[in-house]
Amino acid sequence: MSSYDAADTATRVLVLNSGSSSLKYQLLDMRNGSRLAVGMVERIGEKTSRLVHTLPESGGDSSDGDSSGGDSSGGDGGRERTGRFADHAKALEAVADELAHDGIGLDSPELAAIGHRVVHGGLGFSEPTLIDDGVLAEIERLVPLAPLHNPANLLGIRTARALRPDLPQVAVFDTAFHTTMPEYAARYAIDTATADAHRIRRYGFHGTSHAYVSRRTAELLGKDPSEVNVIVLHLGNGASASAVAGGRCVDTSMGLTPLEGLVMGTRSGDIDPAVTFHLRRVAGMSVDEIDELLNKKSGLVGLCGDNDMREIRRRIDEGDERARLAFDIYIHRLKKYIGAYSAVLGRVDAVAFTAGVGENAAEVREAAVAGLEALGLAMDAKRNAVRSGEPRIVSPDGARTVVAVVPTDEELEIARQTFALIGEDRPAIA
Structure with a gap:
């Protein structure tokens, strides 16, 4: 056989x-x-x-x-x-x-x-x-x-x-889910010959998670993924956002590398590219030193010395101003991406929080949504405070845009995609 x-x-x-x-x-x-x-x-x-x-x-x-x-x-x-x-x-x-x-x-x-x-x-x-x-x-x-x-x-x-x-x-x-981005979202505005020669473009990462969570969010709403527009916020030590229209990614926050986008545990996220030139010319830092700074010594750990959101929240409760500023910068960047992707999608049916921070830090979810009522976003405090491993809605009934917590499962998604590829004559997956 x-x-x-x-x-x-x-x-x-x-x-x-x-x-x-x-x-x-x-x-x-x-x-x-x-x-x-x-x-x-x-x-x-x-x-x-x-x-x-x-x-x-x-x-x-x-x-x-x-x-x-x-x-x-x-x-x-x-x-x-x-x-x-x-x-x-x-x-x-x-x-x-x-x-x-x-x-x-x-x-x-x-x-x-x-x-x-x-x-x-x-x-x-x-x-x-x-x-x-x-x-x-x-x-x-x-x-x-x-x-x-x-x-x-x-x-x-x-x-x-x-x-x-x-x-x-x-x-x-990890990059596959993001290959559906249109060229105007994937291209950087640099010389096209240089970009093509060196394969410089936005690829995006965490795609297996974004695929899984966007599909599960549609299921939570009782709809087919093709009918739903979702902003997925994958918030762990690495963090990324995606705009998913009808089951297809149309934009994502990470780019050529996982450095671009949201503030992360140790990565800076979006930054003026000229910062690297400045550090080279003025501080005399090598390319490797700048790489290490932006990828391993920036983000939350660079701002306040901690990249564990639980510890940052504890320090905030004790009045630590560095921790408070780090949290506020983190949330500010999140809000910018929620707003930007609302504009990209035109209609947003749901915002889904996932990964370690997104699933477990109620304060992050509440702060990210606060003040975005004009986008149809609101939070039910009691629902948001519940800890659960189940996909759940944390916005109030009747909210124009659903806010959801959808635990990710990249391993199950990999297994499902693998199983589907190798043959169709199989038992249905529950």
């Missing part, structure tokens, strides 16, 4: 997210979207590596879990292994051992495919893509656009292909 024949009766997808020294994974059953295993290997290649493997409680669609990367388990509490995993191959072998221990190993005939998160797909990859040598070569060609991410993604793909060469493997790209 070929891998494709076997996959016709299989319902499980393994999702891999490979970092330079880490490997996150989830095994999902696509009959109902439930998680069979969740884990992470960290400090790969270092003297002491660590693997944490968890069996979440079985049953039900777990798509509404916390997006902040926390443990969504409720089952065995997790198993931990320490030792040295010299490379990603050794790390994935250890993951395979843990899965086999639980009777859900990589050699199971129920495993349909492996889905890989790939950060940058350029303009060539607008859909999930079955991986072959040509696809690998193109992902490698895009490394200059994502030098911190695509090489690590490639490591995970090559490792998984070596371990299961017979199994369909699918790349799901």
Whole structure:
């Protein structure tokens, strides 16, 4: 039986997210979207590596879990292994051992495919893509656009292909959802020959999350995605906004890199490009030093020394003015994007908050909406204060524009896209 024949009766997808020294994974059953295993290997290649493997409680669609990367388990509490995993191959072998221990190993005939998160797909990859040598070569060609991410993604793909060469493997790209942006939204106003020669344009990121949340928001409203215009605010340590018209992205805040747009945990977001020239000429900073400043020492941490919104709110309650200013700058930028994307969309049916901050920080949601009544936005304080893992409306009944909290689930979205790509003759997903 070929891998494709076997996959016709299989319902499980393994999702891999490979970092330079880490490997996150989830095994999902696509009959109902439930998680069979969740884990992470960290400090790969270092003297002491660590693997944490968890069996979440079985049953039900777990798509509404916390997006902040926390443990969504409720089952065995997790198993931990320490030792040295010299490379990603050794790390994935250890993951395979843990899965086999639980009777859900990589050699199971129920495993349909492996889905890989790939950060940058350029303009060539607008859909999930079955991986072959040509696809690998193109992902490698895009490394200059994502030098911190695509090489690590490639490591995970090559490792998984070596371990299961017979199994369909699918790349799901963070940039894919944003490839529907019109040229006037994607182009920078610089010399076109220079831009084309160096592939300089706005690509956008967090696309898997924006796709998932915009679709779930439409479901929350009881409508088809094609009928709904949504502003999605993905607010985590990295943060991005998107304008989604009828299920298609028409604008997004991140650009050539994830640096553009909203104020983030450690990234500056929008900034006058001349700041970089000024720092080079006047402060004598190197390109690498400026890069580190804007990506790792700016945003909330640059403004007040903290990038944890809970800690910032605690400091504000104690009267800390630096924390208050950082929060106000963060909210000001959010309001600007809500207003701008309202203009881009013309009609906004919903504003959806998601990711760690968006889902859990009621004060951020309240402040972002305050004063935007002219756009049809309002907040119900009691609804907004409720903590829940479920998609929910937090605006008052009758509001012209719905404000919603919609927990994201990028792993489930990757699994769904992978499962859909490799064949149609499958059980329906609940």
